[in-house]
Amino acid sequence: xxxxxxxxxxxxxxxxxxxxxxxxxxxxxxxxxxxxxxxxxxxxxxxxxxxxxxxxxxxxxxxxxxxxxxxxxxxxxxxxxxxxxxxxxxxxxxxxxxxxxxxxxxxxxxxxxxxxxxxxxxxxxxxxxxxxxxxxxxxxxxxxxxxxxxxxxxxxxxxxxxxxxxxxxxxxxxxxxxxxxxxxxxxxxxxxxxxxxxxxxxxxxxxxxxxxxxxxxxxxxxxxxxxxxxxxxxxxxxxxxxxxxxxxxxxxxxxxxx
Amino acid sequence: xxxxxxxxxxxxxxxxxxxxxxxxxxxxxxxxxxxxxxxxxxxxxxxxxxxxxxxxxxxxxxxxxxxxxxxxxxxxxxxxxxxxxxxxxxxxxxxxxxxxxxxxxxxxxxxxxxxxxxxxxxxxxxxxxxxxxxxxxxxxxxxxxxxxxxxxxxxxxxxxxxxxxxxxxxxxxxxxxxxxxxxxxxxxxxxxxxxxxxxxxxxxxxxxxxxxxxxxxxxxxxxxxxxxxxxxxxxxxxxxxxxxxxxxxxxxxxxxxxxxxxxxxxxxxxxxxxxxxxxxxxxxxxxxxxxxxxxxxxxxxxxxxxxxxxxxxxxxxxxxxxxxxx
Numbered sequence: 001x002x003x004x005x006x007x008x009x010x011x012x013x014x015x016x017x018x019x020x021x022x023x024x025x026x027x028x029x030x031x032x033x034x035x036x037x038x039x040x041x042x043x044x045x046x047x048x049x050x051x052x053x054x055x056x057x058x059x060x061x062x063x064x065x066x067x068x069x070x071x072x073x074x075x076x077x078x079x080x081x082x083x084x085x086x087x088x089x090x091x092x093x094x095x096x097x098x099x100x101x102x103x104x105x106x107x108x109x110x111x112x113x114x115x116x117x118x119x120x121x122x123x124x125x126x127x128x129x130x131x132x133x134x135x136x137x138x139x140x141x142x143x144x145x146x147x148x149x150x151x152x153x154x155x156x157x158x159x160x161x162x163x164x165x166x167x168x169x170x171x172x173x174x175x176x177x178x179x180x181x182x183x184x185x186x187x188x189x190x191x192x193x194x195x196x197x198x199x200x201x202x203x204x205x206x207x208x209x210x211x212x213x214x215x216x217x218x219x220x221x222x223x224x225x226x227x228x229x230x231x232x233x234x235x236x237x238x239x240x241x242x243x244x245x246x247x248x249x250x251x252x253x254x255x256x257x258x
Numbered sequence: 259x260x261x262x263x264x265x266x267x268x269x270x271x272x273x274x275x276x277x278x279x280x281x282x283x284x285x286x287x288x289x290x291x292x293x294x295x296x297x298x299x300x301x302x303x304x305x306x307x308x309x310x311x312x313x314x315x316x317x318x319x320x321x322x323x324x325x326x327x328x329x330x331x332x333x334x335x336x337x338x339x340x341x342x343x344x345x346x347x348x349x350x351x352x353x354x355x356x357x358x359x360x361x362x363x364x365x366x367x368x369x370x371x372x373x374x375x376x377x378x379x380x381x382x383x384x385x386x387x388x389x390x391x392x393x394x395x396x397x398x399x400x401x402x403x404x405x406x407x408x409x410x411x412x413x414x415x416x417x418x419x420x421x422x423x424x425x426x427x428x429x430x431x432x433x434x435x436x437x438x439x440x441x442x443x444x445x446x447x448x449x450x451x452x453x454x455x456x457x458x459x460x461x462x463x464x465x466x467x468x469x470x471x472x473x474x475x476x477x478x479x480x481x482x483x484x485x486x487x488x489x490x491x492x493x494x495x496x497x498x499x500x501x502x503x504x505x506x507x508x509x510x511x512x513x514x515x516x517x518x519x520x521x522x523x524x525x526x527x528x529x530x531x532x533x534x535x536x537x538x539x540x541x542x543x544x545x546x547x548x549x550x551x552x553x554x555x556x557x558x559x560x561x562x563x564x565x566x567x568x569x570x571x572x573x574x575x576x577x578x579x580x581x582x583x584x
Contacts, residue, residue, distance in 0.1 A: 017420060028560070031557075098323075119315060
């Protein structure tokens, strides 16, 4: 080995060694430096609209939008997308923003987020499910559904719904919005009839509010699950199974235009 | 001293270890680059867009949904929550957390190799620095010279430190050069956020500030170097204490791997935080990930590592100067 090369390598090592020590000092210093004067914000602005290529579908809402209970994991949203793909050659883009257990007040917060608004703005079709968790509240709703409570809950829900639809229409005047109504998973229980009554009214009020906005279509699902409800429910007896989602998707698909 | 170091350096180069290490790093970087490339591609295919905001938004929603599952453990939940809040912060402040490009690849590579991969590479050099002299029999020749023993050992240690610095540099250069072919060589100036701190109530963002990526990577390199030096020193000590290189390597390997395993399950065993191997993930502090045990901070981890380092160095020198060599 050439002595000269060894010497050069040694000097290079010494140099990088010093650089790493500086880096280490930087790290420790930076970690304990105080907060900044103002919060960081990148000036690079997002393009106002996403580059439009094909169809964009944005799904909002709760576990139904997520597809909970569907063994295939698609949910009605996935089925609808498949249907759209069958009918068009355009590229279809889906953004599923559904969150398990989401209530209308949480959705209200969600649609106010900047990025969510930007996504809604770029959408051609908006799918929406909400309200199930407001009404049933993880089983609590079953116990006191007869009392005054339902009225209060419903009132709050309707206000939130109004806000959400307003918000969607404000950022996007063109997209068709499909708002999926509630079904009664408890129809076979003792109090099933009474619960049905509450849900029918709930759906009626929801449809009324949807009607106040252009291009918002209320899609009823109550009748789909009226007979043989257990064939269409997942083992938790609350969410639809694949067949149930398929039913909802077929109904939505029948309404689709773009 | 200069001559001694030069001599040691010559021996190191003659063994061609550094070349082997460079080759290993090169092959792995190629693998990681390909994996990363595939991941980005499938993500874009799934969402049908390359807009990072859309992808990040979908990630946030997916993480939120994972959090609603009742089957995940408390610790995992907390970690997910931290990532979630961080992602939301990035999105709200309009900063791409992983701007595509070779610099981002380097950052991710360093963050993932700090606790196992690079220490292993260092070990390859450090663990036979002294013990190989025993097995070759050259130790006697070395010590018959009119040079004090501690000077001999110090020259070996300095050489080790220089070699470690070189390895870290090689890792950086190779990962930049190779990943740049796929991801492009630009992006040193993109902003990245640091200063997140994890508290009981969640993520504290009050002291978050943005840094240019090159500065962040320099900091990462500094921390990686420190970890490499500490692990190298520990293997160096073992190489002095144990004549068999294989045994020394085995011990080091076992403790490094146990560190990787322990970090995932020590959260309730508080005193484990004094072990060196759970303190290796220093870059996580800059990134703002939840530490394996509550109450660990950057300065705590560095102190623990330095204490281990000092003890190892002391043991190595004491034992080498006192030991009978036959």
